[in-house]
Amino acid sequence: MTTATDRYLARFRAVLAHIDAHLEDTLDVDALAEVAAFSRYHFHRQFSLLFGMNVGRYVQLLRLKRAAHQLAYRDDARITDIALACGYEGPEAFARAFRRQAGQSPSAFRAAPQWASWATDLQALRALRSQHMPAQPQPHSVEIVEREAVPVAAIAHRGDPARLGQTIRTFIAWRREHRLHPSVSATYNIVYDNPDDVPPEAFRMDICVATPAPVAPNEAGVASTTLAGGRYAVLRHTGSDDTLGQSVAYLYADWLPASGEELRDAPLLFQRVRFYPDVPEHAAVTDVLLPLR
Template identity: 85%
Template sequence: MPLTAPATTTTTTTTTTTDRYLARMRAALAHIDAHLENALDVDGLAQVAAFSKYHFHRQFTLLFGMNVGRYVQLLRLKRAAHQLAYRDAARITDIALACGYEAPEAFARAFRKQAGQSPSDFRAAPQWGTWATDLQALRALRSEHMPAQPQTHTVEIVEREDVPVAAIEHHGNPARLGETIRTFIAWRREHRLPPSVSATYNIVYNSPDDVAPDDFRMDICAATLAPIAPNAAGVIAKTLAGGRYAVLRHTGSDDTLGQSVATLYAEWLPASGEEPRDAPLLFQRVRFYPDVPEHEVITDILLPLK
């Protein structure tokens, strides 16, 4: 017995030391998220993580798989791309300044190098596939090192009324979801149903991680009592069924939304004594990216209950 005790103590100590190290590095990621529109340099981020400025850059690169400058650039260009694709009112000059570029020309060069299109061409017809590999690397990094931290004790069971909605159905490869989103945004704008006056929902029939790309299904919806006339966008009338729902609030990027969903199903549901109803999961979008930074995005996950 005495011979095994030191090994256990050493393992525990090592794990704790590693956790502290990771927490300091992840504090730098959180700081970047919160200050993406400000000047960010290695010296300042090293101070946030409480590491030497002479070694922080190498530590960051080896742990996260990309250097600090590249990570910050990808986050900024990703948000710029979402603003270009989904926010027509955002001026390219303002987007460039928010990305840390003093002149639109420098921003345009960087954006074209990354996305393969000029900002104006991307706004007209976004081609995400040209930098899908980089975006996937970014998602993987953030999913692993900035995980969702849902609290199952915050789950509420609520009784909801039916909600009439205008809905657009997306069937097929999730990589083409952006096209559906753009079509629906244009329809909403035409019918004066912005998110500020019309709650936004997703009807989530399955997860892109669980089905073949061609089998992926999700509806994008806007609450409205108005009748939906036949239209070229393919928007139709639906009703989100009322009844009992378990509601878990997810704060943060969609990259980690699946983790909160998994917590609701794997931890809260078995312990609750509740049974899910034969109806799809709903997301209610409360605060939107790119209008707010990713760490400030809010999505309510609604699980229908019997």
Template identity: 85%
Template sequence: MPAQPQSQSVDIVERDAVPVAAIEHRGDPARLGDTIRTFIAWRREHRLHPSVSATYNVVYDNPDDVAPEAFRMDLCAATREPIAPNAAGVTARTLAGGRYAVLRHKGSDDTLGQSVAWLYADWLPASGEALRDVPLLFQRVRFYPDVPEHEAITDILLPLK
């Protein structure tokens, strides 16, 4: 049984689609830092600081459930601006709107997987809700290095039918 997150308050919300600039990370999660640094540099160049542009992760795979070379995750920044072809590989995408269950995770990413596991294994079966066929999203509300890791806030967005 997954550990209970600090907050068990799950809200169901209706969200609009969100246009984003996205960079794909494909491969070993240990190399995710390289992709993050590339994306940060691109964001700085385009003045999309997290204070003015919401930050999202599109989570396709649990790194514990796939081979390192098969891991997939996208890093995104909300923007309505056109995305010109660029050396960083950032492209325009749209995050799906619709119904989402939202669980707020506070603290380090080291325990984020426990909150996600609880949402899937405990909350979802008890809720009577069903999953939609779109990826899980993380909205990074407050994150390192802007705040200490223990003060980080990530909203886990579980897509519902």
């Protein structure tokens, strides 16, 4: 049975979901108060006290975060279009807001992203969303499938997850050069470590794209490998990577003990189906593949 507190929090989760789905629209406090069915005279204070930041700051951070990912990983996205999608009237106002947040102009960030200057704000945003917009997988969401081996081109990331962005940029450039677009060539991550369980310098992950073609030696460090075939438990995670760990934890801690299945000696895989920032965070899709005997 739900309590009054549960129902109260559910109304605010509806607001967070509405913001995610309408991030490119006008999001004034009156409209958001109506979504929650709260008085507009009190909504702003309620939001701030519950989440630790006011609603305007929350919306701004979400918009600037997506803009930063577009700048860093989508060279074909025009800065003017990114500015308009963030709700700014033009690139000048967007540039001022972005520089205040990131410490770099949009063009400088695109050339050489520096995330450290706003890592604290991003962590606060991640914590808020992880707590109040958790992944909610169900047993019926898990499917056991037999998969064929997949030849891939892979780039290895070794070391601090904070530097993963540079590895991604290198991989995207190599992938674009070889015309392996995500719409026709599936994207995978080979996940060797949980970043919460190992020191930053020990973290390991490979980023892969499906291709049967051999990979010639290259400066990017991309090389051929094969994703093992066999039986996998597959759980579809829809939403932000901020809660992806919760879906992984569900597979290991809840589904696996109740399933009677045994794990195979092979690493966890993610298959990236729909990508942020090409889609809003709530619409991103990742299949989590747990190898079974």
